Amino acid sequence: MTTVIEDIQKDAKQRMQKSVEALKSELVKIRTGRAHSSLLDHVTVEYYGAEVPVNQVANVSASDARTLLVTPFEKGMAPKIEKAIIQSDLGLNPASQGEVLRVPMPALNEERRKELVKVVRNEAEQARVAIRNVRRDANSDMKTLVKEKEITEDDQRRGEEQIQKLTDQFVAQVDEVLEQKEQELMAI
Structure with missing residues (x-):
């Protein structure tokens, strides 16, 4: 029983x-002032007709406490990833440096x-x-x-x-x- x-x-x-x-x-x-690679986990980007998380098409790492570094696995993905990050609800503005995106964390x-x-x-x-x-x-x-x-x-x-x-x-x-x-x- x-x-x-x-x-x-x-x-x-x-x-x-x-x-x-x-x-x-x-x-x-929910963003704090610190850069954390999991911050972009729910941001999706169009990849060969499918929406996939950014971390599946690029390496996302924190280069310092206030900056994320996004390195796409394929050359043509940087503009798509940049657009996806801008359109996300995170309020982030990535800066493109060739094939690498720097995403600064604005202070709160x-x-x-x-x-x-x-x-x-x-x-x-x-x-x-x-x-x-x-x-x-x-x-x-x-x-x-x-x-x-x-x-x-x-x-x-x-x-x-x-x-x-x-x-x-x-x-x-x-x-x-x-x-x-x-x-x-x-x-x-």
Whole structure:
């Protein structure tokens, strides 16, 4: 009987973990003042009729703390990559130097930093909501099992306590990720 509850808990834990991972991947896209090669991960460029991420058609590296270096694998790709970076929502202006693109990171002013903190907090809240939705689904699965007399009400209560502990654990992880990103954004 408890294996059914364990399955529900295991599924809930995996889904909550995915929510935290999704938050982390979203926050990587939110730019701080530092250059980081993963900044261009979600920028796509047209390559032989298909949209592919920049990092699949070029080498992206940080040449220093404020500059990304983009070196295309093929000679004709530099203008396409430059256009894709300009059209992205990152607000970056690459400078072409022959076949190499230099992408300087503009310094963030105080107002922009505060805007980004609001965006980060919103992303974190969405992750918390997703985690709570997983908790609700797991608890509802347990109620269904009680109605079908597959588990006892005591089992249900114990299972719900475990799900709540998982929820608290993953919400704490979200808060930790949020705090790190806020500090990163506000650091000059």
